[in-house]
Amino acid sequence: MNDGDMTIGTHGMLLLGGEVFYMSHLPMFESPHNFQVILEVSLDDTAGPVVRSHRHVVPEEPYDTFVPDDFPMSELDPRGAGPRRTSITGRISCGHFERKGGQHPPLAERTVANVQSVVYFAQLDVQAEHRDDRELAYLCFGRGGQLYLAHDISAAPDFDQVLTVRAVPGTATNPLGERLPDDEATLEKFFAEHFAVAEPVGIGGRSNRPDQRVVPPETVDASFFATAPPSGFHGFGVQLEAEREVYIETGDLRKPKAHQS
Structure with missing residues (x-):
């Protein structure tokens, strides 16, 4: 990992699916989180069944999130010049990892998510002006x-x-x-x-x-x-x-x- 890469961060992800798993980056309009990224992933044999079968404990957060170890988002860019990242390690929370869901024990610790494909990758322009007529x-x-x-x-x-x-x-x-x-x-x-x-x-x-x-x-x-x-x-x-x-x-x-x- 290039420690000088300005895209390094804790890139929390929404975890979707069951038969096929997806992760959707939870973006912000500030570096290093200004990316909209969707990945197709596979989970290890321990985490997959847990995610498919558990009940959500926070009614207002009926979803799961994945909190990876810090990594450069640039390593997921399919047009990037460097080597592509093929896996991400982190924990899975029932609900939002920074809100009520994060107060509960994680569904899985040290889970490896293998990146099967990059479904979408875009860097967000933090200076762009919002247009309601779009x-x-x-x-x-x-x-x-x-x-x-x-x-x-x-x-x-x-x-x-x-x-x-x-x-x-x-x-x-x-x-x-x-x-x-x-x-x-x-x-x-x-x-x-x-x-x-x-x-x-x-x-x-x-x-x-x-x-x-x-x-x-x-x-x-x-x-x-x-x-x-x-x-x-x-x-x-x-x-x-x-x-x-x-x-x-x-x-x-x-x-x-x-x-x-």
Whole structure:
């Protein structure tokens, strides 16, 4: 590890999944935490079953977090020049590691999370100006039949949100609004297998504010403008049904006082 790397820090992560595990970095608009990163990981044989089977002890924190030993976030950058990090060691908390969840004994200590793939990696610009007129946007990812939406974080003040969603059968259309020729079985397989890497999703008619976010159990019109469906169109639309809001955070994504005008 390069001790002079300015991205070294305690990079707490939201832990998602069961059949397939993901970690989503809990970002801030200050160094070294100004990164939105989503990883697909595998857990060791001790931690995996515990995470899949435990009951949450903090009702307002119905999720788990992973607290790794300090490491440089740059080592996860798929475009980085140096060697790629393949594993992260840390503890798993039931709930937020810095809040009520952190007051309870950890679910697992010294757990090794092996990085299977980098689903998404972006460095956040701490100087960027927030625009309310920016369209609400998400990142869609998932495998094994479970789809997630993570809010696409852009500029402070912003919000971090992760949802589980499902594509509504029979609602996929091409950019002209015409129903896609793919049959429902083909599209169902596509949504179950395609999103190993995060794809951008626009939610039309909504601005980039927490009060405009997608909230279960609503169904929204989603635009996958950079994703080709099986029939080969450039982009498509589909209705997504929000099933569960796994995580929502606004306080950590305000602009730091040092950068406020």
